[in-house]
Amino acid sequence: MGNVDSNLETARLLRPYERPLIRNAWYCAAWSHEVGEDFLTRRILDMPVLLYRTSSGEAVALLDICPHKLAPMHQGSRVGDNIVCGYHGLEFDCSGACVSNPQGNREIPQAARLRSFPLLEKWGVLWIWTGDPARADPAKIIDCSHFESPQWRTVKGGHYVRSNYMLLVENLLDLGHALFLHKQTGGLGDNLVLSDHRIEQGEDTLRDLRLYRDTQPPATVFGKYVPRGVRLDFNADMLWVAPSMLRSHNGCSESGHARDGSGLSLYGTHLLTPETQHSMHYFYGTSRNYALDDPEIDEAYRRFQRDALHKEDSMVAESIDAVLADTMDLGVRMVTLSTDASGIRVNRMLDRMAEADR
Ligand code: FES
Ligand SMILES: [Fe+2]
Known part of the structure; x- marks a missing residue:
């Protein structure tokens, strides 16, 4: 199934706060309207x-x-x-x-x-480059053109999180947690059977692509707009752009048409800006290409952001951050699961970026 190595070596990952923050990179400094x-x-x-x-x-x-x-x-x-x-x-x-x-x-x-x-001001976001100005290449910013496209409707939000930013990067790269942590608030359900899973790694990007063929997409994602009783292809993908810009893509389309833009699509954009090694500014937008004028759907995604992103994901990240120092003292080591493959690759790429930053 795909190109995911299920036989991962157990890597001794750096604790996230052992790695210096990456300076030669773009971050969301603020939404345009905030300034x-x-x-x-x-x-x-x-x-x-x-x-x-x-x-x-x-x-x-x-x-x-x-x-x-x-x-x-x-x-x-x-x-x-x-x-x-x-x-x-x-x-x-x-x-x-x-x-x-x-x-x-x-x-x-x-x-x-x-x-x-x-x-740089682009797509309603103020992007700041925190390293050597000579290396500030706008092409390294994640594509957020959907924020300003009339084909999409975006519900934006954000909050402050008391944790190292990597705890949310890893959280977003491993959406398996939705089965448990978000069971009540937007989980995908456990009846989906993965048909294809592949990871595509670029120089400073990674795509984790999951496809569920000929299935009934979960109502939690598309609400009342998911066609009932029709078998469809459903994809749940994540794009990571170094060091901490991510975009999920949930789509459902006629069988055989996955990701071709013909069906319902939902983008979750996540921009994580470290404040310190133990805190971050979390900016997010939930964008859809359907039901553009339905305030009920706006409210449903606002609720999802409040419950899943703020209360659940951030609560876990803050709880883990609070015990990081203890785990160092106690010699606790993290074990890895096959589903951590993307997180491991991203950590390695960031180790190299931090090294190049010196
Ligand atoms: S002028 Fe700024 S501290 Fe003196
Ligand atoms: Fe989550």
């Missing part, structure tokens, strides 16, 4: 980041630390598109260059600069 002319501060990869829009609407991201005496810049004020530190009044433009010093001889030291981060 206006007022300052928004958000800790991203253990850095205090200040976000705001200039008068022309361009969003900028700067380090929220004044290079003089380290006062938080968000406690200062806006002067046109520039920001003025609230402590001694150094003024910086939106590229981070210091343009005015009201103190003493009024000279501007060369080192008086705020770090600015590459920030």
